């Protein structure tokens with residue numbers, strides 16, 4: 719089976735409070751984007767995982783794909799498989815790429831081997847692998863709360879608009895990014911603000927990581943500003959960085975403009 723785990727962006731990210739378990743409760747809109755890895759899962763004599771493309775830190779037993787397989791294999795009689803990942807989504811980029819790979823393994827094993835794991839149970843498995851992971855089980859625009867792993871439907875349709883993702887190659891650790899944050903309630907209810915015209919978002923839809931990370935990495939703020947100068951309706955950092963995104967009314971080719979960085983651009987669904 720061949721699947722294409724895709725990235726996500728965070729449209730708005732309020733870090734509301736620190737939890738007793740050390741994590742943070744957040745409020746965010748998660749939106750799928752087309753920057754994708756490719757993952758092939760085939761029957762084999764023994765389990766193996768290998769990856770090509772962007773080098774993933776850690777060895778194959780640390781990989782979230784391996785962890786997802788082992789977790790399901792602990793509860794279901796799974797045959798051995800060979801997994802081959804072509805890694806394209808930048809790492810430490812706020813795009814949830816590792817989480818997407820893991821969620822797609824859960825979904826692919828369920829389908830390929832007819833395991834009949836319910837949707838709710840797939841979500842529970844995904845939550846065990848990472849806060850971002852559960853989103854990729856449904857992989858539809860959603861308002862996310864708690865650790866980012868509880869969802870409500872959101873009335874937001876950006877279909878037809880174009881997104882440009884710019885990754886400057888800085889690897890920002892999620893743990894470090896959260897450690898710099900002083901949580902606070904947001905001034906604006908994200909649900910309501912996202913119903914306003916996209917041109918208003920610039921003033922009201924904030925990613926709380928920007929205030930602490932932009933002073934440390936000024937390049938991030940410069941790229942966001944450049945996206946606005948190029949005509950973005952809305953621009954922001956995704957997750958804990960380091961990827962910036964711009965949403966444009968029409969197709970936009972900024973590959974040359976951001977020639978020093980990794981750029982992905984395409985339509986939103």
Ligand SMILES: C[C@](O)(CO)[C@H](O)COP(=O)(O)OP(=O)(O)OC[C@H]1O[C@@H](n2ccc(N)nc2=O)[C@H](O)[C@@H]1O
Pocket residue numbers: 728731740741742743744746812814817847848849850851864865866892893896957958
């Ligand atoms: C920044 C976001 O990408 C926004 O979508 C996510 O909140 C991060 O999700 P993730 O990468 O799946 O994070 P996890 O692998 O679950 O956690 C990594 C570390 O980030 C911190 N963490 C993560 C999620 C969360 N809601 N609060 C946290 O404080 C914790 O220190 C945790 O040990």
Ligand SMILES: Nc1ncnc2c1ncn2[C@@H]1O[C@H](COP(=O)(O)OP(=O)(O)OP(=O)(O)O)[C@@H](O)[C@H]1O
Pocket residue numbers: 774775776780781782783805808809810811812813814815816817818819820850890892957958959
């Ligand atoms: N399949 C995988 N792809 C990418 N990273 C992986 C994978 N498996 C394990 N990891 C580990 O997860 C870490 C970061 O994962 P990921 O790419 O999801 O982070 P991110 O882009 O910062 O996402 P976010 O902050 O939005 O969760 C890496 O340091 C890497 O060691």
